[in-house]
Amino acid sequence: MASLTLYPQDERLAGRERTVFNLYLVTALVLVVVLMLVGLTMRLSQATWVALPKNTFFQFLSLHGAGMVGTAVMVTTAGMWFFLRKYVRLHTWAFVTNYVLFMLGVVCILVGIYQGYAALWTYLYPLPVSGMGIWSPASAAWFMIGYLLIGVGQLIFYFDAAAGVIAKHGNLGRAMGWPWLFGGTVDPEHPKTVVAGTSMIIANSLGILAGAVSLVMSLVNLLYPDIKIDPLFTKSLIYWFGHMYINASIYMGVIVIYELLSRYSGKPYPLSRVFLWGWAATTILVLIVFPHHLLMDFAMPHWILVVGQVASWSSGFPVLLVTAWGALTNVYRSNMRWSMPPRWMLLALFGWITGGFAAVLDSTIRVNLVMHNTQWVPGHFHTYLLLGVLAMVLALMYHWIGARRNAPPANSLLDRIGFFVYLIGGLIFVYGFLDGGRRGVARRMAEHWPEWVVTDQIASVGAVLVVLAMTYFALRILAGMFGGSPPESSRVPNLADPAG
Ligand code: HEM
Ligand SMILES: [Cu+2]
Incomplete structure (x- = not known):
C-alpha cells in the first residue's frame, strides 16, 4: 500500500469541467461574503449599533438563513463532485443542471424576499401564506418555488451520482461497504469518498423529497385556501428536510478531509471496518433525529420525541468519532506540512466536534425545556x-489554487494572519450566541432586552473580524484561481514544494 497513492490523484479538469467547477466556487465565495454582511447587519442591529426596521430584519434573517444553507450545500456538492468523479462516471450535464437550477432558485428567493417575504428558511405553516399584510402570498410562492428549483437540481445531481455508483459497484449497499460490516477483508483502497457520497445520495435525497412534499402541499394551500394541511405534520416534514439538508453540508464537506488530509500529512489513511460501521449507522440515524426540533410540541406522540432524543445522542457520533479518530491518528507523528489546507481541516474538526456536542446537549428533552429557541441554537x-x-x-479552495502550476505557496504571512483573525473572530462571535443562550436570549428576535445587548455587542466585534478575514480569503482565492498559468495536475500538491 503506497503511502501517497492510496487514492488515484489525477484531478485534472478538462476545460468545460474546470469552468463549471470554478463557477461553483466563485458563486459560493461571493454569496458567503454578501450573506455574512447581511448577518453582520442583523447582529449590529441587535447590538443597537445599527438601526434596522423590524420587518427588514426578518427579511434579512430569511435571506441569510436560506442563502447560507443553500450555499453550504451547493459548494460542498461541488466538493463531492470533484472527488467522486475520480471513481465513478458523473455526467457534467447533471452538475451543470444543478448549478443552473440553483441560480434560478436564488433569483426566485431574492424576488420573494424583495417583495416582503419574511417567514424564515424553515417557515411554519400557515405562516408563509398568511403574512397578515406584511408580505403577500405571491412573495411566499416565489420563495417556495425557489426552494423547489434548488431541490430538484440537487436531486438531479444525486440521481446521476447514484447511477454512476451503481454502475461501478453494483448497488448502493456495496458502495457503502456493507458486505464488509460483519466479516471479510476490507479493501483498503475502497474510496472513503464513495462511502460518504453514497450515504448522502441516500439520506439527503429522502430529506429533499420530504421537503418537496411539504412545499407542494403549502403551494396547493396557497392557491386553494380551502384545502387545509396538518400543521404538525408539515412542521415534521420541514424539519426532516431542514435537519437533513444542513447536515448534508457537513457530511459532503468531510469528503475533503478524507481525500486531502493524508496527502498533506504524507501518511496513509486507509479504509477500516469501523469507518464503514460509522457511516452505516449515521446514514440511518440522521434520517430519524429530526423530532428533536419538535420536543416542545406537546401534541407530538411521546414515543417519537424519545426516538428523536435517543437518535440525537447517537446520530452524529459514529461518523464524528471515526473521522476525528482517523484524522487525529493521521496527523499524529506525521511530517505534516502546515500550509493552509491542513490548517483548515484541523479547524473544521474542532468546529464540527464542539458545534455537534452543543447540538446534542440541546436535543436532550430536559435541556431543551430551557434552551429551546434561545440563541444557544444559532450558537451551536x-x-x-x-x-x-x-x-x-x-x-478545498486553498488546495485547488495550490494545485496550479507556479502557484505561490498557500501559506503566506497574510494567509496565516487571516486564519488567526478568522479563528479568534469566529470564537468571539459564537461565544456571543452561546452565552446568549445561557442567559436565555430568545433567538430570531429583531429587538433584544437591554440586559441582553452586551452579548450582541461582543458577538458583533467577532463578526466584524470574521467578515474582514473572509473577504480577504475570497479575494485571495479568486486571485489564485484566475491569476497566473493554468492549473496542472494536482498529483501530490504542495508536498513537492518545500515552501508550501
Ligand atoms: C460573519 C458571519 C455571520 C454572521 C455575522 C451571522 C449572523 C447571524 C445572525 C445575527 C443570525 C440570527 C440569530 C438570531 O436568531 O438572533 C443568524 C442566523 C443564521 N445563520 Fe448566520 N451569521 C454568519 C455566518 C453564517 C454562516 C457561515 C452560516 C451557514 C453556512 C450561517 C447560517 C445561519 C442560519 C441557518 C441562521 C438561522 C436563520 C433562522 O433562524 O431562521 N450564518 N446568523
Ligand atoms: Cu436537527
Whole structure:
C-alpha cells in the first residue's frame, strides 16, 4: 500500500469541467461574503449599533438563513463532485443542471424576499401564506418555488451520482461497504469518498423529497385556501428536510478531509471496518433525529420525541468519532506540512466536534425545556457551520489554487494572519450566541432586552473580524484561481514544494 497513492490523484479538469467547477466556487465565495454582511447587519442591529426596521430584519434573517444553507450545500456538492468523479462516471450535464437550477432558485428567493417575504428558511405553516399584510402570498410562492428549483437540481445531481455508483459497484449497499460490516477483508483502497457520497445520495435525497412534499402541499394551500394541511405534520416534514439538508453540508464537506488530509500529512489513511460501521449507522440515524426540533410540541406522540432524543445522542457520533479518530491518528507523528489546507481541516474538526456536542446537549428533552429557541441554537450551528463546514470548503479552495502550476505557496504571512483573525473572530462571535443562550436570549428576535445587548455587542466585534478575514480569503482565492498559468495536475500538491 503506497503511502501517497492510496487514492488515484489525477484531478485534472478538462476545460468545460474546470469552468463549471470554478463557477461553483466563485458563486459560493461571493454569496458567503454578501450573506455574512447581511448577518453582520442583523447582529449590529441587535447590538443597537445599527438601526434596522423590524420587518427588514426578518427579511434579512430569511435571506441569510436560506442563502447560507443553500450555499453550504451547493459548494460542498461541488466538493463531492470533484472527488467522486475520480471513481465513478458523473455526467457534467447533471452538475451543470444543478448549478443552473440553483441560480434560478436564488433569483426566485431574492424576488420573494424583495417583495416582503419574511417567514424564515424553515417557515411554519400557515405562516408563509398568511403574512397578515406584511408580505403577500405571491412573495411566499416565489420563495417556495425557489426552494423547489434548488431541490430538484440537487436531486438531479444525486440521481446521476447514484447511477454512476451503481454502475461501478453494483448497488448502493456495496458502495457503502456493507458486505464488509460483519466479516471479510476490507479493501483498503475502497474510496472513503464513495462511502460518504453514497450515504448522502441516500439520506439527503429522502430529506429533499420530504421537503418537496411539504412545499407542494403549502403551494396547493396557497392557491386553494380551502384545502387545509396538518400543521404538525408539515412542521415534521420541514424539519426532516431542514435537519437533513444542513447536515448534508457537513457530511459532503468531510469528503475533503478524507481525500486531502493524508496527502498533506504524507501518511496513509486507509479504509477500516469501523469507518464503514460509522457511516452505516449515521446514514440511518440522521434520517430519524429530526423530532428533536419538535420536543416542545406537546401534541407530538411521546414515543417519537424519545426516538428523536435517543437518535440525537447517537446520530452524529459514529461518523464524528471515526473521522476525528482517523484524522487525529493521521496527523499524529506525521511530517505534516502546515500550509493552509491542513490548517483548515484541523479547524473544521474542532468546529464540527464542539458545534455537534452543543447540538446534542440541546436535543436532550430536559435541556431543551430551557434552551429551546434561545440563541444557544444559532450558537451551536454557527460553530459547526462557520468553523466546521466553511473551514472544510476553504481547505478545498486553498488546495485547488495550490494545485496550479507556479502557484505561490498557500501559506503566506497574510494567509496565516487571516486564519488567526478568522479563528479568534469566529470564537468571539459564537461565544456571543452561546452565552446568549445561557442567559436565555430568545433567538430570531429583531429587538433584544437591554440586559441582553452586551452579548450582541461582543458577538458583533467577532463578526466584524470574521467578515474582514473572509473577504480577504475570497479575494485571495479568486486571485489564485484566475491569476497566473493554468492549473496542472494536482498529483501530490504542495508536498513537492518545500515552501508550501
Ligand atoms: C460573519 C458571519 C455571520 C454572521 C455575522 C451571522 C449572523 C447571524 C445572525 C445575527 C443570525 C440570527 C440569530 C438570531 O436568531 O438572533 C443568524 C442566523 C443564521 N445563520 Fe448566520 N451569521 C454568519 C455566518 C453564517 C454562516 C457561515 C452560516 C451557514 C453556512 C450561517 C447560517 C445561519 C442560519 C441557518 C441562521 C438561522 C436563520 C433562522 O433562524 O431562521 N450564518 N446568523
Ligand atoms: Cu436537527
